[in-house]
Amino acid sequence: MIAACPKCQAKYRVDAERLSPEGARLRCAKCEAVFRVRAPDAPQAAAPVAPAAVAPPQPQSQPQPPPDPGPLVAPRVAPPQMASTPSMEPSVEPPIDRERLVIVADPDVETGKRVMGALASWGLQPVLVHDGVEAMLTIQRMLPRAAILDAALPKMYGFQICEMVKRNESLRSMNVVLVGSVHHQDRYRRPPTEMYGADVYMEKPDLPAKLAAVLQGFGYPLAAAPAAAPPPPQAAAPVAQPPTPQPIAQPPAQAAPAPAPAPQAPVPQAPAPQVADDGLGEQRANAERLARIIVSDILLYHPEQFEAGMASGQIAQALEAAIAEGRGFFTQRVDARVRDERDFIMDELHRVARERGGQ
């Protein structure tokens, strides 16, 4: 089975057969967070699902909670876990309800946790990631209906992801909420939504509070939408109690058919493509970023040649020397495997030309 660190999302292959019913504690080699892993069919694992799924039958759920807090001796780590763990599991399981799936990409653990808590309490299936490359891969793999992207994600910016999503035929229909860290949106000459194609631009301080209305605007049926007066829950979020039961209440229908066999089938699938994609995906993203910077420099220093090239339809000739310089640098910096896939610099140049030509 695959276990994911609730803090940094690093994935580990764990032999489920060697886990005791209580599970085992793991220390993440990447971020050193300690978390508990339980076997998929262990009664313990079922426990968190069962009580909430059968929320009304309290007799069952009451005996369960005591053991739960017991093993959660690592409750410090648990709160972030509470929010992300349930989401990571469905991400591996097949019964993903894409209509309720939302990717949350935020580098800040606390903010991510708050948003996850709110989304879960509204009956959605949130998946939390902490960097841009991971977000892009998760989006491609899980095809969520919406993504909430912090603009300044590490490794790949949220606005880059947004642009890529909106340029991709198969992803374009996904709703993207771009999140900036500050107020004063009006200081942008062009609104960020227009610049990067995001459906909505929000500012971090408004995040959980105004999110319900945004998601309803996308047509999400929010379970506790009225309770989306959650600025108070937001404050209460650290308690992590209210949000947790809700996401668990989600899978009932789904969790029922997929109690034990389900986890097995997808588990090998999920990590495999990720590992395969990871290295090259990141390099590809870096190559695209570098091409954008090179082209941005070329246009900045040679605006007349660019305009002339646009007018004559011969941009490559008009900027020949500058492009050659740019290519030289690009070749030094980008791995040949990625470099040879396509002409990144010319593609970017043509993209900009199309964009400017359209204006």
Next chain:
Amino acid sequence: MSFINYSSREINCKIVYYGPGLCGKTTNLQHIYSKTNPDLKGKMISLATETERTLFFDFLPLALGQIRGFKTRFHLYTVPGQVFYDASRKLILKGVDGVVFVADSQIERMEANVESLDNLKTNLAEQGYELAKLPYVIQYNKRDLPNAAPLEEMKRLLNPNGVTEYEACATNGKGVFETLKGVAKGVLSDLKKLR
């Protein structure tokens, strides 16, 4: 490292203005040059082409008082900002005593800012320097432009460690001397520690 000339009793320090292309490094130096007492400054050398590309560096010796009987002379350099002139940038960084990172506030140039800052760290590391241990300030230039990114966003991207930072509009001189004083203070303070 600063160079001390005992015969002339002078301490020479090197400050490098770093940043992406056309962010205003040369404009900073030109403003400093134009406002400095002619008796205190040397000749400004600028290797620029008609396309505004700084191919090599700007060099401006500037005298800023004395430390324990030694005159301090600051040599201000800029680097070529275009991403592909990395070799020149590495060369200019040799022996640096202080760094000013000039960021272009235009939102369209944010990626170039981040790339340039990464490049600065990499090039310093190649020479055994660490940005965190150098006198270093950030200047958010072109704050007057309508497409300037919000300051908070820039701080978050470019200054997560909270080094001293200045808002500027180098074309009219706003923030230029404040930035220079900021980095010079750091350099002088380092010099005093060495003694």
